[in-house]
Amino acid sequence: MHVDLGNVLDTASAHGVSRETLERLDSRVAAAHERIQQGREASEHGYEALNLPSSTDPDAIHEAVSRFDDPDAVVTVGIGGSALGAATLTDALESDVDAYYLDNVDPEAVQSLLDSLDLSRTVVNVVSRSGTTAETLANFLVVREAMADAGVDWADRTFVTTGEEGNLRDLADKHDLPLLPVPDGVPGRFSVLSTVGLAAAALCGHDIEAVLEGAATQEARLSDSLFDSPAYAYGAVSFALAERGMLQNAMMPYAESLETFSEWFAQLWAESLGKDGLGQTPLRALGATDQHSQLQLYRAGPRDKLVTLVRATERDDVDIPETGLDGLAYLGGSSLGELLDAEFEATEASLVAAGRPNVRIEIERVDEYGLGELLYAMEAACVLYGELANVETFVQPAVEWGKRAARGLLGGGDFEEAEAVADKERLVVE
Numbered sequence: 001m002h003v004d005l006g007n008v009l010d011t012a013s014a015h016g017v018s019r020e021t022l023e024r025l026d027s028r029v030a031a032a033h034e035r036i037q038q039g040r041e042a043s044e045h046g047y048e049a050l051n052l053p054s055s056t057d058p059d060a061i062h063e064a065v066s067r068f069d070d071p072d073a074v075v076t077v078g079i080g081g082s083a084l085g086a087a088t089l090t091d092a093l094e095s096d097v098d099a100y101y102l103d104n105v106d107p108e109a110v111q112s113l114l115d116s117l118d119l120s121r122t123v124v125n126v127v128s129r130s131g132t133t134a135e136t137l138a139n140f141l142v143v144r145e146a147m148a149d150a151g152v153d154w155a156d157r158t159f160v161t162t163g164e165e166g167n168l169r170d171l172a173d174k175h176d177l178p179l180l181p182v183p184d185g186v187p188g189r190f191s192v193l194s195t196v197g198l199a200a201a202a203l204c205g206h207d208i209e210a211v212l213e214g215a216a217t218q219e220a221r222l223s224d225s226l227f228d229s230p231a232y233a234y235g236a237v238s239f240a241l242a243e244r245g246m247l248q249n250a251m252m253p254y255a256e257s258l259e260t261f262s263e264w265f266a267q268l269w270a271e272s273l274g275k276d277g278l279g280q281t282p283l284r285a286l287g288a289t290d291q292h293s294q295l296q297l298y299r300a301g302p303r304d305k306l307v308t309l310v311r312a313t314e315r316d317d318v319d320i321p322e323t324g325l326d327g328l329a330y331l332g333g334s335s336l337g338e339l340l341d342a343e344f345e346a347t348e349a350s351l352v353a354a355g356r357p358n359v360r361i362e363i364e365r366v367d368e369y370g371l372g373e374l375l376y377a378m379e380a381a382c383v384l385y386g387e388l389a390n391v392e393t394f395v396q397p398a399v400e401w402g403k404r405a406a407r408g409l410l411g412g413g414d415f416e417e418a419e420a421v422a423d424k425e426r427l428v429v430e
């Protein structure tokens with residue numbers, strides 16, 4: 001994997017950063033790296049996530065899922081960091097086992113998924129670090145009842161991934177459900193390389209050892225200079241550009257298989273860095289599709305965006321058939337992959353010609369190894385950005401506020417946040 005910063009330099013893009021600025025920033029990167037290493041060595045909350053490539057035990061994950069013989073589908077019940085990492089992997093990789101995610105509590109979507117599945121051949125993977133998230137527990141109770149109604153022994157087809165305590169832990173203990181622990185010190189959005197992200201992938205038959213191996217290569221590249229580490233290069237440059245007003249970051253992979261990766265990245269970047277009036281709003285885009293919708297804004301709208309283009313340098317390809325039409329001659333003899341690459345490079349050039357900085361990230365293939373590299377590098381980039389911006393990367397108090405208000409509304413406790421809901425101003429136009 002590598003990161004190409006050429007198009008963020010002021011020699012390429014009118015609103016980029018100078019090489020000298022990056023060199024000055026590099027001394028801050030060295031200090032931030034030292035802090036990160038200290039946090040990792042002491043297994044501090046959050047920093048511990050960067051140790052996962054070596055601390056995760058893939059054998060324990062294989063053992064937990066091996067009891068489920070040849071399922072047709074796995075339904076992961078979880079939300080946010082308890083779903084998006086696993087979904088990034090299973091959506092990117094091909095498998096005979098279908099992977100579904102019940103994160104939202106949209107009743108129509110939940111019902112329609114349950115109606116479509118043979119529940120006797122489905123495995124349910126309930127994931128919640130805290131074990132108290134209302135959406136996850138509610139969806140699990142609904143799934144459990146649907147299984148019982150279908151005459152399926154739900155306890156036999158369910159396993160749980162959760163922390164030391166919480167309602168989910170109590171439920172798992174009560175029904176003697178198989179349990180995978182969420183490692184200590186690993187926030188949900190940084191948990192893809194743990195039991196949380198890897199169990200569904202293992203059930204789908206993916207090579208989770210290769211995911212960890214890819215991650216480990218980026219772990220080994222962390223160093224005290226942004227010029228030696230792809231992860232830090234990306235984190236440092238994103239920070240430097242945010243300081244210059246690039247307050248949005250459009251994550252734009254040129255691979256359908258990486259669409260969910262942008263969702264995962266959005267949570268990572270938003271929840272970790274959106275604090276104290278700071279942060280960089282993640283936007284989700286997909287190349288080449290969004291060239292034909294959002295690119296107009298990225299190139300000619302407010303000068304507040306960094307565009308991150310991601311691609312794999314190797315992929316299976318499809319030839320474009322020849323036609324007898326002169327106007328289409330340029331396509332014939334070419335391939336869909338070549339067209340996609342041309343679009344990728346044209347987008348970079350068009351952005352830079354309009355003075356819009358952009359970063360290119362390339363992995364070799366969208367496979368287990370490449371995904372491991374990409375996911376680890378983005379996590380390390382985020383941790384570095386958080387250090388440089390001096391924010392508390394691993395907490396999310398603003399999200400907790402809304403969770404307490406919702407619980408209060410449902411009668412789940414006395415939360416003053418719920419009172420703010422009743423105080424809502426109204427200005428209704430009909």
Ligand SMILES: O=P(O)(O)OC[C@H]1O[C@H](O)[C@H](O)[C@@H](O)[C@@H]1O
Binds near residue numbers: 081189
């Ligand atoms: O794993 P859980 O405890 O159920 O949490 C699931 C999600 O809940 C919250 O919304 C947090 O802000 C997220 O960071 C977390 O990933």
